[in-house]
Amino acid sequence: MNGPEIHVEFDRELLLFVPQARPAGTLKTATDGASTLGHVVESLGVPLTEVGALLVDGREVPVSHVPQAGEEITVRKVAHPQQVPGAPLRFLLDVHLGTLARRLRLLGVDTAYEATDIGDPALASRSAAERRVMLSRDRGLLRRRELWAGAFVYSTRPEEQLAYVLDRFRPELRPWTRCTQCNGLLREATKEEVADQLKGGTHRTYDVFAQCTECGRAYWRGAHHEQLEAIVERAVALRAQLR
Template identity: 85%
Template sequence: TTGATKSPADGVSSLGHVVESLGVPLTEVGALLVDGREVPFSHLPAAGESVAVRPVAHPQRVPGAPLRFLLDVHLGTLARRLRLLGVDTAYESTDIGDPALAARSAAEKRVMLSRDRGLLRRRELWAGAFVY
């Protein structure tokens, strides 16, 4: 979506934290621009700066092709369809919790697919994407 949102600069929170606090998982952010120049997620925003959040380019380039996926408990139908297409897809049919899913994603180098924005904010994830 597009639109402008004002957010105070506290001098402590990184731009990545500010973007996540507004509900955008960093796995969906392609670039952060401050006053027209690209900055890292760790940039500390200052008062008066104008920030543009660009979406990640699709299809997303992820190292380790062919890709392997991990789907959370809410995406059973998608998991079944991906498996029918021959895509390496792991699926948790019971809720094992966000920490365990993120750890499995990292340990097995799998792209986490989820509709849970909180899960996609976890730093342990190897890679992830929000399923619309």
Template identity: 80%
Template sequence: MNGPEIHVEVAPELRLFVTPARRAGSTPVSTDGVSTLGHLVESLGVPLTEAGGLLVDGRTVPVSYVPVGGERVLVRAVARPQRVPGAPLRFLLDVHLGTLARRLRLLGVDAAYESTDIGDPALATRSATERRVLLSRDRGLLRRRELWAGAFVYSTAPDDQLRDVLGRFRPELRPWSRCTACNGVLRAAGKDEVADQLKGGTERSYDVFAQCRACGRAYWKGAHHEQLEAIVERALDEFADRTEGA
């Protein structure tokens, strides 16, 4: 682009997406008189999933707006909590976010997960077909036009990833209600119903079980329960007062 310049400033929360030269205040950007503001913002490195609003000379404009030379643009961050209209809140996670998917399921959040790399087009299409919010650290994936809704996961640490998603979307938490393996819904089960999955010590030591309605996997308070309980308690302590039914 070699046309008239506009001045663009991105919110502090979004500066990690742009080059260092564009992180301090407003910077000039050339326009061509044809490209939309949404296209221009993405060309700077900011996924539109992370842009909470576009202001031109103080007024809100849509991503389809075509900027004019001399205008000043502010790219706001997404307001938290972010509301996703039109569907029950459900997530889809890419292949790199398996731990986050299991922790969301542990908390009873509907979190589909692709354990193999099925490719960006298929992920974006599934997001649209099932109306799921796609969670990813892949900026290119979040720019797919067929995507229904998406969000960038800002950290690589599972604890921080979980807090990020819960704080941004504040989903309803129903701990111990979903299968961490397949995302199916759990039901109470008798020992005789899951006996084929129990070893001798487990069968003698435990009497309370749950079973996934989808894959049949059995659950009980085993050796790792205290670790899982700690994850649940931390999430409830921080988000229960913000979440219905928690």
């Protein structure tokens, strides 16, 4: 771009995407006089999924606004909790967020997950077809226009990732109701119904079981239950604080 120059200020959280604006959080950039403000912001590195209000000289404008020379632009981060059109709130996670996907499912949040890399176009199309919020650390994926909705997952640590999603979207939690393997709903099951999945010790020790209505996987309070229970308790407590 080699046209009118504008001055852009970013919220601190967005500086991850705009290293050239650090440390002050501001930069000057030229536009072509025809591109929208949304296009300009994305060209500077910020996916629009992460943008909240856009202000021009202190007044809010839509992403379709065409910047003019000398304008003072402020780019705000998305407000929390983020309101997503359409219900119920559902998610789609890419191949890099497997642990987060399992934890969301553990909490009863409808979470689709691609364990193999099917490519950005296919992920974006699935997000749109199923009206799922795309969670990813791939900035290019989050810029795709086909997305129903999306969000950048800032941390690489599963505990922090989960806390961020709970804070940003405030999903309803229904722990122990979804299969962590396939996202199907769980139902109560008898020992006889899941006997073919049980080893001798399990068969003798446990009496309470659940089974996935989709893939048939059996669940019981096994050796890792205390660790999983701790994850659930922390998440439920955090979600209660965010009300």
